[in-house]
Amino acid sequence: MIQQRNSDLDIEERLTRETNRLAEKDLDRIAKAYGDLLQSVGEDLDREGLRRTPDRAARALEFLTQGYRQDLDEIINDAIFESEASEIILVKDIELYSMCEHHLLPFIGRAHVAYIPNGKVIGLSKVARIVDVFARRLQIQENLTTQIAESLMRCLEPSGVAVVVEAKHLCMMMRGVEKQNSVMKTSCLLGTFKDDARTRSEFLSLLKD
Ligand code: ZN
Numbered sequence: 001m002i003q004q005r006n007s008d009l010d011i012e013e014r015l016t017r018e019t020n021r022l023a024e025k026d027l028d029r030i031a032k033a034y035g036d037l038l039q040s041v042g043e044d045l046d047r048e049g050l051r052r053t054p055d056r057a058a059r060a061l062e063f064l065t066q067g068y069r070q071d072l073d074e075i076i077n078d079a080i081f082e083s084e085a086s087e088i089i090l091v092k093d094i095e096l097y098s099m100c101e102h103h104l105l106p107f108i109g110r111a112h113v114a115y116i117p118n119g120k121v122i123g124l125s126k127v128a129r130i131v132d133v134f135a136r137r138l139q140i141q142e143n144l145t146t147q148i149a150e151s152l153m154r155c156l157e158p159s160g161v162a163v164v165v166e167a168k169h170l171c172m173m174m175r176g177v178e179k180q181n182s183v184m185k186t187s188c189l190l191g192t193f194k195d196d197a198r199t200r201s202e203f204l205s206l207l208k209d
Helices: 004-017 023-041 053-064 072-079 125-133 141-156 197-208
Strands: 080-082 089-100 106-116 120-122 158-171 184-191
Touching: 023 053, 072 080, 072 125, 072 141, 089 125, 089 158, 089 197, 106 125, 106 141, 106 184, 106 197, 120 125, 120 141, 125 141, 141 158, 141 184, 158 197
Parallel strands: none
Antiparallel strands: 080 120, 089 106, 106 158, 158 184
16 A cells, blocks of 8 residues: 555656646645735736636746756757767757746747757757756846856857847836837857857858848
C-alpha cells in the first residue's frame, strides 16, 4: 500500500516536471491572491464574468512563467549536431512574448539570434525554444537578451554569438502618454561578433535583409 502511494507520488512529480506545471497548492495560492487583488480594486468576485477568473489567471501565470521550470540542457541536448559549417547562422524574427518584472505587464517583439559554429550546430527550432525558456519568466529585456546569448555560448561553444531583441513594452504603451510606438532594442555580442568589426557588420547587414 505504502509502496503504491510512493510510486504514485513519483509519477505525479515526474508529470509536474515534464509538463512544467506548478504544484496544485501553489496554483491555489496564486488564485487566492488574484481573488484578493480583484477585491482590492473594488471588484465583485461573485459577478458572473469573474467567477472563474482567479483560477484562469493562475493557469495563465503558470504558463507565462514555465521557463523557471524548464531545463535547458534537456531541451537542446538531442538537437546538437557536429558540423563543418563556419559561416554565420542567423535565425531571424523569432516571436517573443515576455513579462516585465517591474510592472508585470507583457513586452512583445522579436529576437534575432546568430552564431558562428565551431564544430557544432543546433536545430533551428531549438533556438526558438531557448528564447522561450528565458522569455517565459519575469524579465527585463536587457537580461533576456544576455541570457539567450550566454546560454548558446555555453551549449554550443561557437566562435561567436549575437542576439538582438526588439520589443514593445505594454507598461510604457498603456501607462505612458508619449511613448506609444517606441520599440526598445537590445543586443548582446559575444566572441567574434564582439571582437571583429567585419563579422559584426556582416551580421548587421544580414539583419537588414
Ligand atoms: Zn515595465
